[in-house]
Structures are given as C-alpha cells and as structure tokens.
Amino acid sequence: MHVYFLQHHPDHGPGRFSDWLTGMGHSFNTCHLYEDEIPPKPSDFDALIVLDSPDSALDDTPYLHIKRERKLIHRVLNSAKPLLGVGYGGCLIAQEMGALVSAGSYPEFGWSSVRKAPDCPLNVPDTFDVFHWHQEIFGLPQGALPIGSTRIAPLQGFCWDSERVISLLFHTEVTATTALAITESTMACVGADDDAVNPAALDACVESDRRFDRLAPLLDRIMLQWLRL
Known part of the structure; x- marks a missing residue:
C-alpha cells in the first residue's frame, strides 16, 4: 500500500508513522505544503494521512494550497480510501464532514490520559496516556463514533465508515526528538512572555524516551485497524 502524507510545517512531520509503514512493507511520499508543493491526486x-500544524483550522489562508488540500480531503472522504488526520489534520477532516471546529477552553499541551468512549470501535485500552499538542477542538460529525475524552477535551477523536476515516487530536506518532522540536518551535513563535504558554510546562512535556516508546504499541493497534481495508 502506498500512503501520502500532507505535511504543513517542518517540525510536524510523520514521526513514527513513517517507521511503522516501512516496517510493515508499505511505501510513502510526503507533500510539503509549507514549501508550496501541490497536493497529490487521489490516484x-x-x-492519506493529514499531519498536524501550528496553524488554525479556522484560518482558510495559512498557505498557498489550502483550498486544494480541503478539496482533496473531501474527495477522499467520498472515496473508499483510508483517511487519517492528527491535530490540525483531524480538524480539517472534521470540518469537511460538517462538524464544528472551535478554540478549546484551554490549550492541551503535554501528557495526559484519554478515557476510551463506550462505543469506541478502536482496539485501544480503556485508558491510555498520550501526547497532546492542540488549542482547537472539533465536534462529532454525523454518523461518526467517538474515540475518547480528556478533562480538557470531551472529544479526542472519532472514527467513521468502519474506521476507514480516523480523526485524532492526540499524538501517537511523536518521539522524544520530534516533541522537543515542536516545543522549541512553539516557544520561538509565541515568545517566552506569552501568557497562553508556560515555558516550564513545555519543558515538562518532553521527558524520557521510554515514555514516548510506550506510544508505539498504541500506534500499532490504530494503524493495523485503520489499514485493514
């Protein structure tokens, strides 16, 4: 199977996704939208995996080909091809499915536990620790099933069309290295004096490699179920 990544920022890359695909014998390409590359065709x-970004899904002009990207997501939703989105990517999918995306009451940065929803179709534990990096949240599209919740975000993701489409706020693809790059680029963008982001809290987000390594089995479960089609 050949998978395409849509990447919106140099620090928000495929991470562990690419390692998993290689290990399972799949191939992949990446469209670097932040370098004004044109999104691929469904053929x-x-x-398709739509990656995270520091941009807002409420802004329709963050980069040159945003309209083409939205059109591509819409076309894949109406196809039989698997579609997965993370963070910003998950918000774009939710919007194309008619769900509301809005600013969360509080930003959710770092580690916290997700409680699995009773009707979640994914083969994940009842509670699981994951890495979070988002300020926006989305509603549940019509016909979709919720994945779980945290104290800050009542909907951490959803599945639709027998798990062919999966949208996540949380991250299972990050490693200690990629998480450090995200935190450093965030501080460079917002500045150390920004009240919305606590530098000490950002430092605490990146702990031991072992904690990130424990994300790998969770990612494996989700990816196997997503690509079983």
Whole structure:
C-alpha cells in the first residue's frame, strides 16, 4: 500500500508513522505544503494521512494550497480510501464532514490520559496516556463514533465508515526528538512572555524516551485497524 502524507510545517512531520509503514512493507511520499508543493491526486496514493500544524483550522489562508488540500480531503472522504488526520489534520477532516471546529477552553499541551468512549470501535485500552499538542477542538460529525475524552477535551477523536476515516487530536506518532522540536518551535513563535504558554510546562512535556516508546504499541493497534481495508 502506498500512503501520502500532507505535511504543513517542518517540525510536524510523520514521526513514527513513517517507521511503522516501512516496517510493515508499505511505501510513502510526503507533500510539503509549507514549501508550496501541490497536493497529490487521489490516484497517486492508496491512503492519506493529514499531519498536524501550528496553524488554525479556522484560518482558510495559512498557505498557498489550502483550498486544494480541503478539496482533496473531501474527495477522499467520498472515496473508499483510508483517511487519517492528527491535530490540525483531524480538524480539517472534521470540518469537511460538517462538524464544528472551535478554540478549546484551554490549550492541551503535554501528557495526559484519554478515557476510551463506550462505543469506541478502536482496539485501544480503556485508558491510555498520550501526547497532546492542540488549542482547537472539533465536534462529532454525523454518523461518526467517538474515540475518547480528556478533562480538557470531551472529544479526542472519532472514527467513521468502519474506521476507514480516523480523526485524532492526540499524538501517537511523536518521539522524544520530534516533541522537543515542536516545543522549541512553539516557544520561538509565541515568545517566552506569552501568557497562553508556560515555558516550564513545555519543558515538562518532553521527558524520557521510554515514555514516548510506550506510544508505539498504541500506534500499532490504530494503524493495523485503520489499514485493514
């Protein structure tokens, strides 16, 4: 199977996704939208992963080809191809499915536990620790099933069309290295004096490699179920 990544920022890359695909014998390409690369056509891939970004899904002009990206997501939703979104990517999918995206009451940065929803179709534990990096949240599209919740975000993701489409706020693809790059770029963008982001809290987000390594089995469960089609 050939998978295409849509990448919106140099620090928000595929991370562990690419390692998993390589290990399972799949191939992949990446469209670097932040370098004004044109999104692929649906005929160019078997499955699509829309990655995270520091941009807001409420802004329709963050980069040159945003309209083409939205059109591509819409076309994949109406196809039989697997589609997965993370963070910003998950918000774009939710919007194309008619769900509301809005600013959360509080930003959710760092580690916290997700409680699995009773009707979640994914093969994940009842509670699981994951890495979070988002300020926006989305509603549940019509016909979709919720994945779980945290204290800050009542909907951490959803599945639709027998798990062919999966949208996540949380991250299972990050490593200690990629998480450090995200935190450093965030501080460079907002500045150390920004009240919305506590530098000490950002430092605490990146702990031991072992904690990030424990994300790998969770990612494996989600990816196997997503690509079983």
